[in-house]
Amino acid sequence: MGPVNLPPAAQFVAGDWRAGTGAVETVLEPATGRPLGDVAGAGAADVDAALAGARTAADTGPWARATPRERSEALYRLHGVLTGWTERLVEIVVAETGCPVGLTRGQQVGLPLRHLEHWAEAARRPQLSGRPPVLTPRSDGTTMLGSWAVRREPYGVVAAITPYNFPLLENIMKIGPALAAGNSVVLKPSPLTPYSALVLAAAAQDAGLPAGVLSVITGGADTGAALTTDPRVDLVSFTGSDAVGAAILAAAAPRTTKVLLELGGKSALIVRADADVELAARIGVQNITTHAGQGCALATRHLVHHRVRTAYLDRVRALLDATVVGDPWDAATGMGPLIRAAAVERVAGHVDRAVAAGATVVSGGERPVEAVGGFYYRPTILSDVDNSWPVAQQEIFGPVGVVIGFGDDDEAVAIANDSPYGLAGHVVSADAGGAFALACRLRTGTVDINGGPGYTNPGVPFGGYKRSGLGRENGSEGLDEYTQLKTIKYHGG
Numbered sequence: 001m002g003p004v005n006l007p008p009a010a011q012f013v014a015g016d017w018r019a020g021t022g023a024v025e026t027v028l029e030p031a032t033g034r035p036l037g038d039v040a041g042a043g044a045a046d047v048d049a050a051l052a053g054a055r056t057a058a059d060t061g062p063w064a065r066a067t068p069r070e071r072s073e074a075l076y077r078l079h080g081v082l083t084g085w086t087e088r089l090v091e092i093v094v095a096e097t098g099c100p101v102g103l104t105r106g107q108q109v110g111l112p113l114r115h116l117e118h119w120a121e122a123a124r125r126p127q128l129s130g131r132p133p134v135l136t137p138r139s140d141g142t143t144m145l146g147s148w149a150v151r152r153e154p155y156g157v158v159a160a161i162t163p164y165n166f167p168l169l170e171n172i173m174k175i176g177p178a179l180a181a182g183n184s185v186v187l188k189p190s191p192l193t194p195y196s197a198l199v200l201a202a203a204a205q206d207a208g209l210p211a212g213v214l215s216v217i218t219g220g221a222d223t224g225a226a227l228t229t230d231p232r233v234d235l236v237s238f239t240g241s242d243a244v245g246a247a248i249l250a251a252a253a254p255r256t257t258k259v260l261l262e263l264g265g266k267s268a269l270i271v272r273a274d275a276d277v278e279l280a281a282r283i284g285v286q287n288i289t290t291h292a293g294q295g296c297a298l299a300t301r302h303l304v305h306h307r308v309r310t311a312y313l314d315r316v317r318a319l320l321d322a323t324v325v326g327d328p329w330d331a332a333t334g335m336g337p338l339i340r341a342a343a344v345e346r347v348a349g350h351v352d353r354a355v356a357a358g359a360t361v362v363s364g365g366e367r368p369v370e371a372v373g374g375f376y377y378r379p380t381i382l383s384d385v386d387n388s389w390p391v392a393q394q395e396i397f398g399p400v401g402v403v404i405g406f407g408d409d410d411e412a413v414a415i416a417n418d419s420p421y422g423l424a425g426h427v428v429s430a431d432a433g434g435a436f437a438l439a440c441r442l443r444t445g446t447v448d449i450n451g452g453p454g455y456t457n458p459g460v461p462f463g464g465y466k467r468s469g470l471g472r473e474n475g476s477e478g479l480d481e482y483t484q485l486k487t488i489k490y491h492g493g
């Protein structure tokens with residue numbers, strides 16, 4: 001496709017489009033390596049105006065004072081506008097992420113629209129709850145009747161900073177609950193995928209969201225850092241790498257700004273001896289190939305019981321060897337490109353170093369000959385790997401899995417938990433009770449048994465243990481993160 005046809009001014013600030021005064025970034029199409037367009041990022045004046053607009057909307061504007069029902073109706077209007085643009089959203093997301101069209105239609109566009117609908121409904125949640133009244137004796141012999149009202153209030157201004165891999169989903173997973181709770185939001189997407197955030201701004205304008213309630217500014221680390229250090233920001237909600245997450249936590253510390261972090265992972269897939277090997281292999285392959293491995297919760301360490309290890313490797317090899325890598329618009333494509341040439345280099349470097357250390361390439365381990373242009377690497381599985389090696393400890397964020405054998409559940413749990421990360425885990429077993437017991441022992445925020453339902457449910461909490469994050473997205477717990485509690489004590493004489 002050609003350049004994405006969106007407003008040329010890439011900053012949506014306090015209800016108006018404006019040209020960015022920062023550095024110009026050429027956005028590339030990962031499938032071909034060709035430019036999609038030039039985006040002028042936010043300069044200091046744009047960041048300042050976005051925060052001033054968000055502050056006004058939060059302090060004196062109509063959003064924070066709107067009733068839950070009014071906010072719900074506005075979010076339903078936003079959902080309606082975006083739903084009408086579904087096919088355009090698919091084009092935009094395929095163009096800027098390179099994610100295959102089928103996966104894009106389902107997980108990158110359909111799923112976030114369902115998330116937004118969920119938050120439109122959740123916005124109706126009452127803000128006020130009460131505690132039972134209490135009769136307290138006074139020293140003069142009379143009695144006082146008193147009680148407590150507890151009010152969930154928005155934080156005020158939320159700075160939302162997002163990564164490139166599932167941009168529409170990640171953007172909506174932030175603006176949905178933040179707006180539903182009554183905050184105003186300044187969203188800064190990844191400079192690699194700005195368009196699926198700008199389209200949200202265009203939809204907010206069409207849906208008539210009040211000025212300043214949602215601003216979208218583009219740019220890289222400097223723009224993000226300007227948001228995380230500004231005293232006008234009450235909450236920083238970040239999804240991205242653990243290194244940047246740690247930097248944001250440090251940057252927010254001097255003002256004790258609340259920080260919500262959804263970070264990287266190195267999740268384990270545990271294949272027990274009683275597992276259906278065909279099912280396990282399909283789950284294993286899906287965790288390597290889905291969006292070329294650019295998913296935070298994908299399982300990249302495959303811990304396989306010694307009894308089924310050879311059968312597992314044989315089946316995974318066959319499935320990966322047959323995977324078509326190439327054009328994301330082609331329905332036959334099983335896996336598309338990585339985001340940039342540097343990502344391919346990073347993935348190749350990890351594989352080459354692991355092989356030099358003694359790992360065996362079971363499938364992949366090279367750039368595909370058939371895909372010309374674009375940023376491609378074949379889906380790869382390595383065996384003869386030790387869990388202590390960098391390839392098993394570091395997040396690669398590409399289509400690479402390693403297979404490690406184990407002898408019993410205790411050993412599987414020990415290996416799975418021997419990781420700085422704790423985002424997700426997967427268990428494949430014919431024994432549901434045994435798999436559940438094993439799931440309870442994993443130090444991770446989620447565990448899928450036999451593949452789970454296969455999508456991120458907006459009604460269910462999601463987030464990480466250890467270096468994978470702080471706080472939770474989704475569910476009522478995720479909505480709570482965007483609120484603070486006020487207790488009002490009163491007595492009736």
Ligand code: NAD
Pocket residue numbers: 161162163164165166170188189190191219220221222223224225228239240241242244245247248262263264265295296395397423464468469
């Ligand atoms: P990244 O950390 O490089 O960038 C994420 C965002 O942070 C971008 O918008 C970037 O411009 C901004 N940024 C960079 N430096 C900054 C700074 N110093 N201050 C403020 N903002 C800054 O991540 P990425 O490469 O875009 O995405 C991949 C990473 O995201 C992986 O680690 C992946 O696991 C993680 N991720 C996590 C989840 C989750 O829910 N846990 C979901 C998706 C992706």
